Amino acid sequence: MIFWIASYPKSGNTWLRALLASYYYTEDGLYDEGVIKYIGQFPEKNHFKNFRYDQNIVLDTTRLWLKAQENINLEKKLRFFKTHNAFGKVNGNPFTDSKNSLGAIYIVRDPRNVITSLKNHYELSDDQAYNWMINEKNYIYDIHNFEKDGYSDFQFVSSWNTNYTSWNIQKQFPVKIVKYEDLLNETFLVFKDIVNFINILNKNNEVINKEKLKKAVSSTLFDKLKSIEQKSGFSESLKSKKEDKKIPFFYLGPKNDWKKILDINFAKKIEKVFEKNMKELKYL
Numbered sequence: 131m132i133f134w135i136a137s138y139p140k141s142g143n144t145w146l147r148a149l150l151a152s153y154y155y156t157e158d159g160l161y162d163e164g165v166i167k168y169i170g171q172f173p174e175k176n177h178f179k180n181f182r183y184d185q186n187i188v189l190d191t192t193r194l195w196l197k198a199q200e201n202i203n204l205e206k207k208l209r210f211f212k213t214h215n216a217f218g219k220v221n222g223n224p225f226t227d228s229k230n231s232l233g234a235i236y237i238v239r240d241p242r243n244v245i246t247s248l249k250n251h252y253e254l255s256d257d258q259a260y261n262w263m264i265n266e267k268n269y270i271y272d273i274h275n276f277e278k279d280g281y282s283d284f285q286f287v288s289s290w291n292t293n294y295t296s297w298n299i300q301k302q303f304p305v306k307i308v309k310y311e312d313l314l315n316e317t318f319l320v321f322k323d324i325v326n327f328i329n330i331l332n333k334n335n336e337v338i339n340k341e342k343l344k345k346a347v348s349s350t351l352f353d354k355l356k357s358i359e360q361k362s363g364f365s366e367s368l369k370s371k372k373e374d375k376k377i378p379f380f381y382l383g384p385k386n387d388w389k390k391i392l393d394i395n396f397a398k399k400i401e402k403v404f405e406k407n408m409k410e411l412k413y414l
Contacts, residue, residue: 131203131208131209131230131231131232131332132172132199132202132203132209132210132211132226132230132231132232133208133209133210133211133231133232133233133234133235133328133331133332134210134211134212134213134226134231134233134234134235134236135147135150135169135210135211135212135213135234135235135237136212136213136214136215136217136234136235136236136237136297136305137212137214137236137237137238137239137293138214138238138239138244138287138290138293138294139214139244139248139251139270139287140239140244140247140248140251141237141238141239141244141310142237142239142310142313142314143212143214143237144166144212145313145350145352145355146235146237146308146313146324147166147169147210147212148161148165148166148350148355149321149324149346149347149350150169150210150324150325150328151165151166151167151168151169151210152165152345152346152349152350153321153325153339153342153343153346154168154210155168155169158342158345159339159341159342159343159344159345159346159349160345160346160349161346161349161350161354161355168210169210169211169212170211170212171211171212171213171283172198172199172202172211172212172213173191173195173198173282173283173284173285174282174283175279175282175283177198177201177202178191178194178198178282180201181194181197181198184280185279185280185281185282186280186281187281188269188281188284189220189221189281189284190281191281191282191284192220192221192223192284192286193221193223195223195224195225195226196223196224196226196227196230199226199230199231200229200230202230203230208232208328208332213225213285214270214285214287214293215285215286215287216286216287216288216292216293216296216297217296217297217300218296218300220286225286226302227302228302228303231302231303232303232331232332233303233304233305233306233327233328233331234297234303234304234305234306235305235306235308235324235327235328236294236297236298236305236306236307236308237308237309237310237313238294238307238308238309238310238411239309239310239311240310240311240388240408240411240413241263241290241400241404241408241413242388242392242397242400242401242413243310243386243387243388244263244290245259245260245263245388245392245400246386246388246391246392247386248262248263256393256396260396260399260400263289263290263400264289264290264291264403265288265289266288266289266292267288268286268287268288268289269284269285269286269287270284270285270287271283271284271285290404291403291404291406291407294407295407304327304331306324306327308320308324309411317347318343318344318347321343321346321347322338322340322343325338325343326338401414
């Protein structure tokens, strides 16, 4: 069955995947550059290789989402996938359902910090990033591989509000909401709780390996991930539109503090539009 690592973009999804991959796909819990590939993205072009579709039509793969997941689940084993999709239907087609999904971790981050990461990742101005986050019809795809893959990896992101709310209120399967800030401040305890949640849903009765858990945490510290990227690159970093180089994926990490780097009036603008969910999450 599929287990989702879901989030709005730039909310800590990659770090959580690194932690999970280190714990579940290594013998010793130590992260290395290749292990994160065990937790891929859905959807991607390879998920539709047995289907006929037009990769140049934006929404054409949405009708194949469930069929592709059924094929994945023929393996009859736990599979982790990251996604930035909002939960729900696109063109009348459900993103997923209880027949294909065991559960999900949804990692959410203070939108005042999300916006600074978005600005770096997509090379946006303040206003562009703000409009990106409030766009209810927003979607993403790999623009750099468009000639080869088209819209095969189309993901319907919607707004920050809708993305979070859609996963939080759905009743198809269990979802654990994890705040990025909690994972950052109490990494071992929060990650242990996440592993326990996954194991219970997967009916895995093995005792949690605390030493392996500790190594997963220590080997995926932000500075270590950043150092690995600087030495060897990172497959998910984007090529700059302004210069002939890659944009650093691991940018500020724990130093991304909106209080220090975001204009106060701009922060208030974000707080106003996302007030309800920010209060619910105790960001306000």
